[in-house]
Amino acid sequence: MADKNYESLKIENIVASGEIADSISLEEVSRQIDTCELNTKRFPGAVYRIEKPKIASLIFSSGKIVLTGIRKKDDLKAGLDIIISSLKNVGVKTFDKPNVAITNIVCSYDIGKQVNLNRVVVTLNLENIEYEPEQFPGLVYRIEEPKIVALIFSSGKIILTGGKNLDDVKRGLDFLEQKLDSIM
Incomplete structure (x- = not known):
């Protein structure tokens, strides 16, 4: 397998999910973080977008999180660190070691x-x-x-x-x- 040429294999999206806290006040977080939106009539979680790396995260009051839009595996850790840091800055008590793992990789190939x-x-x-x-x-x-x-x-x-x-x-x-x- 190592000698095969996977040149045209391209990661289109990585989805990761897990738990980062026991609970999160979505109202508080969405009020204090500019790029975090909460509309409970449309969706039960907050949508928090970061630009570098470009990731959309769905954050739930249960402390669970789903991250999507990731293009490189290294961006998962970097993005998660930014999200957790932002949450801590607005008073969320996150786990010392968040339990987040890749659940799906979408690739294209020709x-x-x-x-x-x-x-x-x-x-x-x-x-x-x-x-x-x-x-x-x-x-x-x-x-x-x-x-x-x-x-x-x-x-x-x-x-x-x-x-x-x-x-x-x-x-x-x-x-x-x-x-x-x-x-x-």
């Missing part, structure tokens, strides 16, 4: 050739495939190990989601390319 999706449907295991071209132009392929969902488009573009780390995404991509190579 295999560099056209894919006959109808042939893929006919050849591969139908239990793992959803393809309704009149509803959606991509084929959904569910890889069981690692647990990755691939959206395959006839252009050769692929979206991979469900991985918790880049190695899982790469293993899923390797599996998928093996399957596609056997068909093409």
Whole structure:
């Protein structure tokens, strides 16, 4: 796997979630932090956006947090540190060690050739495939190990989601390319 060229594999989004405090007064936080919005009629959490690194976080009164929009793994720690520091500055008692982990990595990849999706449907295991071209132009392929969902488009573009780390995404991509190579 290490010698394979993953040049066109691109992280589009990393989602992380976990717990950073026992409880958080969202009204207080949204009042004191400019880029933190609270509209409980529309959503039960506060939306706190930071610019560098660019991350949107959903903060809940239970102390739970979801971070999204992350493009590089290193940005997760940097962004989380900024968010926790901001919360501490407005009086939130956060955990010394927040329990936040990556829950999903979304990547795009281009295999560099056209894919006959109808042939893929006919050849591969139908239990793992959803393809309704009149509803959606991509084929959904569910890889069981690692647990990755691939959206395959006839252009050769692929979206991979469900991985918790880049190695899982790469293993899923390797599996998928093996399957596609056997068909093409």
